[in-house]
Amino acid sequence: MTPRPYNFSAGPAAMPAEVLQHAAGEMLDWQGSGMSVMEMSHRGQEFGRILEAAESDLRELLAVPDHFRILFMQGGGLAENAIVPLNLSRGAAVDFVITGSWSLKSLKEARRYAQARVAASNEADGHTSLPEPRTWQISEAPSYVHLCSNETINGIEVHELPDLKSLGCNAPLVIDFSSHVASRPVDWTRVGLAFGGAQKNLGPAGLTLVVVREDLIGHALPICPSAFDYKTVADNRSMYNTPPTYAIYMAGLTFQWLKRQVEGKHQGVAAMEARNMAKAALLYDFIDQSPFYENKVAPSCRSRMNVPFFLRDESRNEAFLSGAKAAGLLQLKGHKSVGGMRASLYNAMPLDGVQALVNYMRHFEMTQA
Amino acid sequence: MTPRPYNFSAGPAAMPAEVLQHAAGEMLDWQGSGMSVMEMSHRGQEFGRILEAAESDLRELLAVPDHFRILFMQGGGLAENAIVPLNLSRGAAVDFVITGSWSLKSLKEARRYAQARVAASNEADGHTSLPEPRTWQISEAPSYVHLCSNETINGIEVHELPDLKSLGCNAPLVIDFSSHVASRPVDWTRVGLAFGGAQKNLGPAGLTLVVVREDLIGHALPICPSAFDYKTVADNRSMYNTPPTYAIYMAGLTFQWLKRQVEGKHQGVAAMEARNMAKAALLYDFIDQSPFYENKVAPSCRSRMNVPFFLRDESRNEAFLSGAKAAGLLQLKGHKSVGGMRASLYNAMPLDGVQALVNYMRHFEMTQA
Numbered sequence: 001m002t003p004r005p006y007n008f009s010a011g012p013a014a015m016p017a018e019v020l021q022h023a024a025g026e027m028l029d030w031q032g033s034g035m036s037v038m039e040m041s042h043r044g045q046e047f048g049r050i051l052e053a054a055e056s057d058l059r060e061l062l063a064v065p066d067h068f069r070i071l072f073m074q075g076g077g078l079a080e081n082a083i084v085p086l087n088l089s090r091g092a093a094v095d096f097v098i099t100g101s102w103s104l105k106s107l108k109e110a111r112r113y114a115q116a117r118v119a120a121s122n123e124a125d126g127h128t129s130l131p132e133p134r135t136w137q138i139s140e141a142p143s144y145v146h147l148c149s150n151e152t153i154n155g156i157e158v159h160e161l162p163d164l165k166s167l168g169c170n171a172p173l174v175i176d177f178s179s180h181v182a183s184r185p186v187d188w189t190r191v192g193l194a195f196g197g198a199q200k201n202l203g204p205a206g207l208t209l210v211v212v213r214e215d216l217i218g219h220a221l222p223i224c225p226s227a228f229d230y231k232t233v234a235d236n237r238s239m240y241n242t243p244p245t246y247a248i249y250m251a252g253l254t255f256q257w258l259k260r261q262v263e264g265k266h267q268g269v270a271a272m273e274a275r276n277m278a279k280a281a282l283l284y285d286f287i288d289q290s291p292f293y294e295n296k297v298a299p300s301c302r303s304r305m306n307v308p309f310f311l312r313d314e315s316r317n318e319a320f321l322s323g324a325k326a327a328g329l330l331q332l333k334g335h336k337s338v339g340g341m342r343a344s345l346y347n348a349m350p351l352d353g354v355q356a357l358v359n360y361m362r363h364f365e366m367t368q369a
Numbered sequence: 370m371t372p373r374p375y376n377f378s379a380g381p382a383a384m385p386a387e388v389l390q391h392a393a394g395e396m397l398d399w400q401g402s403g404m405s406v407m408e409m410s411h412r413g414q415e416f417g418r419i420l421e422a423a424e425s426d427l428r429e430l431l432a433v434p435d436h437f438r439i440l441f442m443q444g445g446g447l448a449e450n451a452i453v454p455l456n457l458s459r460g461a462a463v464d465f466v467i468t469g470s471w472s473l474k475s476l477k478e479a480r481r482y483a484q485a486r487v488a489a490s491n492e493a494d495g496h497t498s499l500p501e502p503r504t505w506q507i508s509e510a511p512s513y514v515h516l517c518s519n520e521t522i523n524g525i526e527v528h529e530l531p532d533l534k535s536l537g538c539n540a541p542l543v544i545d546f547s548s549h550v551a552s553r554p555v556d557w558t559r560v561g562l563a564f565g566g567a568q569k570n571l572g573p574a575g576l577t578l579v580v581v582r583e584d585l586i587g588h589a590l591p592i593c594p595s596a597f598d599y600k601t602v603a604d605n606r607s608m609y610n611t612p613p614t615y616a617i618y619m620a621g622l623t624f625q626w627l628k629r630q631v632e633g634k635h636q637g638v639a640a641m642e643a644r645n646m647a648k649a650a651l652l653y654d655f656i657d658q659s660p661f662y663e664n665k666v667a668p669s670c671r672s673r674m675n676v677p678f679f680l681r682d683e684s685r686n687e688a689f690l691s692g693a694k695a696a697g698l699l700q701l702k703g704h705k706s707v708g709g710m711r712a713s714l715y716n717a718m719p720l721d722g723v724q725a726l727v728n729y730m731r732h733f734e735m736t737q738a
Binding site: 004005007009010011012013014015017020021023024025027028029034035036038039040041042044074075076077078079081082083086109112113197199203204205206207222223225226227228240241242243244245246247250328330331 | 373374376378379380381382383384386389390392393394396397398403404405407408409410411413443444445446447448450451452455478481482566568572573574575576591592594595596597609610611612613614615616619697699700
């Protein structure tokens with residue numbers, strides 16, 4: 001196979017080439033069944049095996065405790081912005097920690113269903129820092145506290161999930177982990193619900209992952225559509241409506257790929273974390289030593305997954321991007337709301353890809369001097 | 370390529386082998402982009418071209434008039450059961466024509482959002498007939514009238530859409546055309562909104578098609594989640610949330626396949642209709658002449674897409690199914706709520722497949738005598 005370009009898209013994003021090759025190979029006939037996975041009844045035993053394996057592999061990879069349910073849903077993170085308050089708010093107060101574009105969107109949508117208020121925000125510094133948990137102004141008894149644990153657009157990551165109990169709050173923590181799920185372990189003792197679109201680290205767009213503590217299921221508002229009521233979804237093992245079967249299959253292949261990954265003594269998600277730390281350090285260290293490039297996020301909360309950066313002379317942006325494309329480095333343009341560049345370094349991006357990016361950036365800097 | 374078995378699944382269902390082969394061939398590199406379609410940003414120009422082509426091909430195939438919008442959504446028909454009343458009911462009365470399992474589910478869900486009532490029903494005869502439009506008891510001024518134009522489980526199809534105006538009703542007709550979309554032309558002069566999951570005749574599960582008259586957009590109840598508000602979806606050209614990009618791509622390939630189909634003087638959906646009529650006639654004629662098999666639906670409203678049938682001696686069901694599988698005839702088991710058998714004859718099922726089924730049924734009947 002000829003080498004593929006390195007794809008830095010923020011999502012939908014690069015997938016492991018092995019996974020794509022495997023899927024292409026069995027597109028017309030899954031394991032002698034005579035059917036493509038796309039052609040199988042979701043109620044048949046063949047797809048049943050695919051779904052079961054995907055769920056149990058994911059549970060193993062993320063070390064999801066038994067008292068959490070894994071739900072495969074549709075609509076992405078933006079739909080969950082409504083679905084979470086429809087299921088968990090009980091129409092009462094909910095608290096939001098604002099860290100960037102995604103938590104702002106979540107807050108806005110939640111206000112349609114609950115008394116959503118801001119417990120902390122980094123808007124004053126342009127979403128470049130992370131408010132310390134001890135400074136959060138948490139309500140008396142919120143139904144939950146919402147935190148986006150990785151802000152894809154702003155490049156901010158929560159490296160240690162807050163312990164709400166230690167802050168005197170018994171409410172569950174809800175995390176939007178769309179853009180760093182499976183890139184590092186999750187401390188489930190600190191989480192009540194985690195949700196994320198699959199299209200960054202897990203598989204193709206069109207699949208939403210929800211991991212929810214069992215006691216939080218069954219409290220949906222009466223206006224919650226049945227297809228989005230966690231109880232209906234859980235009771236029907238993610239098959240109340242026809243699930244996005246092929247996306248689940250692709251995610252399942254990705255889970256198997258993740259389980260095979262080894263880095264030193266680490267395996268699976270721990271191996272990914274080691275690699276992701278090395279990848280991020282390589283890029284941030286290069287940017288920080290350069291007078292030509294800049295990342296504006298406080299070092300303590302920089303995202304390992306999404307690295308927004310700027311050319312100090314923005315008139316060179318177009319030349320940077322077209323040179324990158326010619327060098328086989330794709331989809332580096334920053335989000336329109338932030339500008340500049342963004343390199344997303346999800347699990348499927350190898351260290352070699354980040355090295356190739358750094359080499360290109362160094363070369364571009366030198367030729368522009 | 371070795372011949373593939375014939376797959377009679379009710380959905381997710383058989384897809385054209387050509388489409389699957391094409392997709393497998395460009396799984397790792399779409400048209401020299403260096404990316405799988407799964408790996409493309411939905412905001413990039415590559416996916417932009419895929420989405421635009423899918424929409425315009427579908428508009429051409431179904432002859433969708435300019436004053437209708439085509440929306441690509443998620444959640445399937447079951448989610449639309451809530452999304453339609455959230456968008457169209459304005460909290461007022463809505464009328465339902467009950468023809469089988471799917472319209473019953475739609476009614477139940479709509480009751481959460483609107484004053485949904487039954488204008489007509491075939492429950493008395495076990496969902497085997499179609500109430501004549503002139504007998505429908507339509508409300509004074511309903512927000513819409515809901516009709517499932519093909520009942521997948523019961524095998525009932527509406528062969529001529531009702532003209533509500535001629536019944537003295539100015540409300541829009543909403544049709545759930547999930548299981549016969551693109552199998553025949555649609556008379557859009559009689560329709561206000563049509564919705565359907567893609568997984569029967571259009572592509573993989575995880576994509577929902579909504580075709581809606583422009584004047585019906587923009588009236589969602591305040592509790593409608595943004596991701597499911599037709600106005601948000603339309604204003605963002607189906608990209609408010611990340612769309613199910615790969616499913617749209619596969620549907621787009623299916624649309625191109627449909628455009629290439631020719632049958633006599635007919636092309637595209639008209640060609641499919643001619644073929645679908647021939648396929649259905651072959652199977653129904655065989656069943657009707659046999660003392661061994663039975664279809665209970667009134668001939669005037671039998672579905673061309675889904676043919677439920679019974680062995681008069683049901684003790685032979687298991688033998689029938691295992692023999693069918695051995696003969697390369699897959700997924701013939703009937704829906705659990707109806708029992709017996711069901712052969713779904715969607716666009717991707719060739720006449721040869723139906724002939725193979727009839728041959729097998731004849732052979733099975735003879736050997737059991």
